[in-house]
Amino acid sequence: MIKILKLLNPQPPIAGLEISDLSLRYFIVKAGQPKIYSVKLEPGVVVEGKLQNKEAFLKALLNLRAQITKKTKQKLFVILNISASNVYSQIFDLPKVAEDNLEEAVQLNLQMISPINISEAYYDCQKVGESKEKNKIEIAGAFIYRNIIDDFSEMFLKANFVIVAVEFVPLAITRLVKELALNFDKQASYILFHISSDGLNFLIIRNDNLYFNYFTSWRSLKGEKRYISPEEFRTVVIDETKKILSFYNRNWADPIRSFLIFAQGLSAEIKEITTKDLSLEVQEVAFKKFSKLEYVWFPVLGSSLRGLIDRSEDNIISLASTGTEEEFKRQLFITFVHLWQKIVFSFLAFIIATISAADIFLFARVNMLQQNKALITTYNQEELNRLQTQAKEFNKNLVLLKKARSEAPSWSSLFLKIKTIAAQDNIEILKLVIESDQKTIGINARATDEKKAAGFKQRLINEVQFKEVSMPLSNIQPVSENLINFYISFKLN
Incomplete structure (x- = not known):
């Protein structure tokens, strides 16, 4: 039955789209071949993963869209890949007995461990493993300030993109490594060192999942200087790797299989540092597919792989707002x-x-x-x-x-009329239901306040085509400080 429904309503193609301080990168696989597009960002448009110049960013995003398709009205669905610089992640345990009420227990723990005010954050989690000895479930949680995501979401909405999920670079790299890396043991533990245009990422990968990530930006390393010297870079790599090793040994007993290097152009230097000064078994990451792809495209490739997952099966961390998921479902409908x-x-x-x-x-x-x-x-x-x-x-x-x-009633003209009336009060139609008698219509909608909702009701009353317009006060539910949900019904004359 599920297969039939998927054939009747197929999932649209979903690409990966990465935002760095320097550029936008779009990656999608079609017929087994990568399709890639990119646009450079002007200096200062995005700084350490935060949007600073909305006008310039929107211009760059529209430029990227023009490369992808000439159809201006076509929705482009993307997994958004952002820098880890503003993402806080943490692992926590729950007793196995909590599985019966897991969602409530997870939400409570996320609110307790959040490093930022939970009302100002978007956050999510996923199960990463189980500790049979301790009889516990291991959960990974991630947090980010809402305004960072909201600023980007506003621009993507204006450029006619639909954000399906928001993830950060370490999640995408972990997926890429476990699905495409050569000689990768999904049962082993690894430390992965990744160098990007934004900074240095240290990842701990265990049981085929991202357990921890630590990010250091180039800006924080350079300070006021224009560049970092080889000696300073060497010191940073040694010091930060020692911190990660110490953190790992405090939390887990199983040995690290190897130190993975994901740093094109600097692999030899890092391998020499980690082997000589830290006595680690070092392995440079190589991939089964897309071996000719330039190094900078691999993180967004990881996000495009997530786009291939059926939406009903994607339980990976997403730092998108709940409205993002509703918009995706609305577009599918x-x-x-x-x-x-x-x-x-x-x-x-x-x-x-x-x-x-x-x-x-x-x-x-x-x-x-x-x-x-x-x-x-x-x-x-x-x-x-x-x-x-x-x-x-x-x-x-x-x-x-x-x-x-x-x-038979002309439903298309009726829907257009309702949409036009709603637009006069900035009403967002969430759901429209036609009862079996084909005379009674119910609408779930969203307004900025009760006055707008009442105005919408009055406009429907004024239409001779409608009668018995009803908007129960009990069905008016506040969503946020500036948004309410309400239900209104009426009959056709």
């Missing part, structure tokens, strides 16, 4: 409606054409029989009468069918 609208209209056209052809054929048949009636001497009169009766019954049914079709 619109796509579904448009698809089936075409199918239904085509089917009706086929039925009408078939009936019309049969009607012409039967009328010609009857006329021919009537013209040749005088020549028929042995023809069974009873059979002729039966055919005439069938023809009359068929014509009667055809008239009824045409009448029913002409009397």
